[in-house]
Amino acid sequence: MKRLIIASALVVSLVSATGALAHDDKNHVKKVDQHANGHAATLGKPGDPGKVTRDVEVEMNDTMRFRPASIRVKRGETIRFIARNTGKVKHEMVLGTIKELKEHAGLMRKFPEMEHADPNQVSVEPGMTGELVWQFTRAGTFDFACLVPGHFEAGMVGKIRVSR
Numbered sequence: 277m278k279r280l281i282i283a284s285a286l287v288v289s290l291v292s293a294t295g296a297l298a299h300d301d302k303n304h305v306k307k308v309d310q311h312a313n314g315h316a317a318t319l320g321k322p323g324d325p326g327k328v329t330r331d332v333e334v335e336m337n338d339t340m341r342f343r344p345a346s347i348r349v350k351r352g353e354t355i356r357f358i359a360r361n362t363g364k365v366k367h368e369m370v371l372g373t374i375k376e377l378k379e380h381a382g383l384m385r386k387f388p389e390m391e392h393a394d395p396n397q398v399s400v401e402p403g404m405t406g407e408l409v410w411q412f413t414r415a416g417t418f419d420f421a422c423l424v425p426g427h428f429e430a431g432m433v434g435k436i437r438v439s440r
C-alpha cells in the first residue's frame with residue numbers, strides 16, 4: 277500500500293508538471309476508441325519482418341530503465357527491436373508519442389489486467405526476449421515506454437530520434 281501511494285504521488289507530480297491527463301471517465305471511453313484506430317500512427321507503421329534494415333537490442337531491467345534509452349534511426353528504416361528482459365518482473369516496450377504513452381499508462385493503472393498485443397508493442401516475461409518490427413516513416417523525436425503499471429511513472433521511458 278505504501279508503494280502504491282508513492283506511485284500515485286509520482287503520477288500527480290508528473291501530471292501537474294505537464295498539465296496533461298486531466299480527463300474524466302467519459303473522455304476515457306472516447307480515448308480508448310481513438311487509440312484503437314490510430315495506434316502510434318505518427319511514428320510510422322508495423323514493419324514487414326522480411327524487410328528489416330537493422331536489429332536494435334534493447335535491455336529492460338528492474339531498475340525501470342531501458343538500455344539504451346536513446347535510439348537513432350533513419351527515416352524509412354525498418355527496425356527489428358530485440359527486447360531482452362533481464363529483470364525478474366514482466367516489462368514491455370511500447371512505441372508512441374509521450375502523449376499517447378501517458379494516456380495509455382493511465383488506462384493501465386485503471387485496468388491493471390488489461391492485456392494487449394498491438395503491433396507497436398511487445399511484452400516480455402522475465403528472462404525472455406521479444407521482438408518488435410517497426411518502420412519509421414516520419415522524421416522527428418518519438419518515445420517508447422514500459423506500461424506495466426508503475427514502470428512508466430518510475431521513469432521507464434526512452435527516446436527514438438528519426439533523422440531524414
Ligand SMILES: [Cu+2]
Pocket residue numbers: 336340366367368422423424427432
Ligand atoms: Cu517495465
